[in-house]
Amino acid sequence: MAVYGYARVSTHEQDLALQEEALRKAGCDVIRAEKVSGTSRTGRAELDTLMQFLRAGDVLMVTRIDRLARSIGDLQDIVRELREKGASLKATEQPIDTSTAAGKAFLDMLGVFAEFETNLRRERQMEGIAKAKAAGIYQGRKPQIDAEQVRKLKSEGLGAAEIARKLGIGRASVYRLLNDPQAC
Known part of the structure; x- marks a missing residue:
């Protein structure tokens, strides 16, 4: 049984050090990290690599569920893949352990909140853009067609x-x- 750590931040300006340190302390044998959005699994090469390596009895460790997925659909897909491989998911900062019924239930609740947070952020962004457009500050992209x-x-x-x-x-x-x- 191996414990694999996964750390993720959304932008290149953000730092992975705290996540990597927490994963090391949690006993991760290998830690893969990347700087990419969590709203989709697309373009997440390090996560894909980890998912290929995981075997029965292995554990995928994250610090928090929102580091793994920001959509309930993606989170459920990842958990389903782990279950099919006989692996489990744990988080250092949240009581999540998909090898237990309570851990699975808590995981689903946190996944819903992560997606909710993403949707709220998108709504605030759209409100800000609408306000900027109304004030004449935001013009949008220049037309590409003459x-x-x-x-x-x-x-x-x-x-x-x-x-x-x-x-x-x-x-x-x-x-x-x-x-x-x-x-x-």
């Missing part, structure tokens, strides 16, 4: 497919511009 060029080609008698091909853009983008009175 609406004037689309209008000109249309006035020359070209169809949407020809315009799209000529400008190297999608036909739907041409239709969207042509049907938007503010753009044309």
Whole structure:
């Protein structure tokens, strides 16, 4: 039986040292760490590597569940994979041990709260963007398609497919511009 540690922070400015120290103290034989968002499993090479190494009787150790997953779906998928391998999940700062019924129940509750926190953060971000737009501070991304060029080609008698091909853009983008009175 081996104990594998997993540490994660979301940005390159954040430090992994506290998590790594806690995992060492918890008896982790190997610690894998990465700086990547926890909202998805996509692009999490260190976690993928750990999941491949885990065998029956092994333990995946994290400091807190939100370091492993920020979505209840991803968390459940990871726990399911661990269970299929005969491995378990433990956390140093939370009473989680998926080898017990109480640990599994607590894990599900924490997963729901981690996802809730992510959704709240996204809502606050969208509110901030809306407020900045209303104040004229946030303009959004600059248009990538020249609406004037689309209008000109249309006035020359070209169809949407020809315009799209000529400008190297999608036909739907041409239709969207042509049907938007503010753009044309």
